[in-house]
Amino acid sequence: MQTGFEMLDQFLVHAYSIVKYPFDANQRIYVLYLATSVVFAFAVYLIARRKGEKTEGTFLRFLFPKHVWQHPSAWLDLRYFFFHRIFGHFLILGLGTWLTLLSYKFVTGHENVVETALDNILPPMTEIGLSVGFMLVAVIVSDLISYTVHYLQHKSVFLWQFHKVHHSAEVMHPVSNFREHPVDNIFYISVNGIGYGAVLGIATLLYGFTPSMPSLLGVPMLHLLFNVAGYNLRHSHIWLRWPGRLSMIFPSPAHHHVHHSCHPDHIDKNFAFMLPFWDVLFGTYHMPDDNRDVKFGIGKEDKGEFTSCARLYWVPCRDAYRVVKRRLTGRKGAAKAEEAPILEVTPPTMPAE
Ligand SMILES: [Zn+2]
Numbered sequence: 001m002q003t004g005f006e007m008l009d010q011f012l013v014h015a016y017s018i019v020k021y022p023f024d025a026n027q028r029i030y031v032l033y034l035a036t037s038v039v040f041a042f043a044v045y046l047i048a049r050r051k052g053e054k055t056e057g058t059f060l061r062f063l064f065p066k067h068v069w070q071h072p073s074a075w076l077d078l079r080y081f082f083f084h085r086i087f088g089h090f091l092i093l094g095l096g097t098w099l100t101l102l103s104y105k106f107v108t109g110h111e112n113v114v115e116t117a118l119d120n121i122l123p124p125m126t127e128i129g130l131s132v133g134f135m136l137v138a139v140i141v142s143d144l145i146s147y148t149v150h151y152l153q154h155k156s157v158f159l160w161q162f163h164k165v166h167h168s169a170e171v172m173h174p175v176s177n178f179r180e181h182p183v184d185n186i187f188y189i190s191v192n193g194i195g196y197g198a199v200l201g202i203a204t205l206l207y208g209f210t211p212s213m214p215s216l217l218g219v220p221m222l223h224l225l226f227n228v229a230g231y232n233l234r235h236s237h238i239w240l241r242w243p244g245r246l247s248m249i250f251p252s253p254a255h256h257h258v259h260h261s262c263h264p265d266h267i268d269k270n271f272a273f274m275l276p277f278w279d280v281l282f283g284t285y286h287m288p289d290d291n292r293d294v295k296f297g298i299g300k301e302d303k304g305e306f307t308s309c310a311r312l313y314w315v316p317c318r319d320a321y322r323v324v325k326r327r328l329t330g331r332k333g334a335a336k337a338e339e340a341p342i343l344e345v346t347p348p349t350m351p352a353e
Pocket of ligand 1: 150
């Protein structure tokens with residue numbers, strides 16, 4: 001049983017870890033990932049200037065434009081980052097790890113993934129081949145799970161009440177990435193934790209030992225590559241898409257901009273996290289040539305209520321309660337609630353062509 005002092009100590013350690021995000025390679029706003037995003041932004045700026053497109057003056061102004069930083073949504077994201085990460089995330093601390101271990105134990109029967117890994121150390125060269133293979137399979141399977149979870153967060157009207165917090169940002173900067181409701185976090189972390197534990201467990205049964213991924217700075221190589229390839233422009237005003245069909249294969253910031261857009265052509269498109277290939281496969285891929293129709297936010301669903309940290313927590317709970325109540329009482333409700341069932345979800349299907 002933890003004492004009050006131990007809880008306080010744990011909380012202070014957690015709060016300090018939030019402040020250190022820019023120096024932690026496992027966090028999206030790690031200084032290296034931010035720096036490489038600035039390099040990509042500079043390339044976009046130079047190309048726009050060369051084409052004679054209207055840019056906002058100097059590169060610094062292009063990077064920090066007034067229309068973003070004079071918007072209340074941008075400052076709410078900064079306040080919410082500290083509010084949610086320090087308090088909300090403290091309450092769900094360790095949930096993903098715990099579920100990964102539980103799922104791993106369920107699949108393998110082994111008590112502890114770390115002990116199993118240490119018991120089975122292979123010669124380095126053998127391990128490198130298996131390690132790379134495991135990383136590829138784990139990333140592909142985990143990304144398919146993420147795609148499915150994200151699909152459900154949009155298509156289930158109950159889950160959408162919580163996920164819409166993330167989509168309610170009307171302008172975006174890298175910290176907007178953290179505008180997420182705790183219930184949305186719990187659903188995403190739980191399913192992904194269980195999924196990753198199962199992947200790890202199955203790999204252990206197949207290999208006879210628990211593999212690890214080749215890493216740099218404590219981050220698996222593929223994730224590191226993903227993060228340095230302009231990750232932080234995904235939540236920004238800077239439109240960057242790879243030429244031609246390359247955007248179907250490699251993740252681009254533009255892919256995620258379309259996902260955040262409330263234009264009718266962009267709604268419920270581009271669910272994939274790392275591999276846009278899933279969107280192509282399941283018919284949810286959309287990539288315009290430019291961003292003239294991209295408008296961030298939740299459109300007509302925005303009643304102007306997401307104006308404070310407390311409201312970002314409270315409004316989705318109220319709306320989810322209303323959705324459940326409407327279903328239970330059979331009353332007619334909002335248009336979206338009428339169209340989609342609460343928890344029955346149509347699975348992703350292959351496109352007709
Ligand atoms: Zn989404």
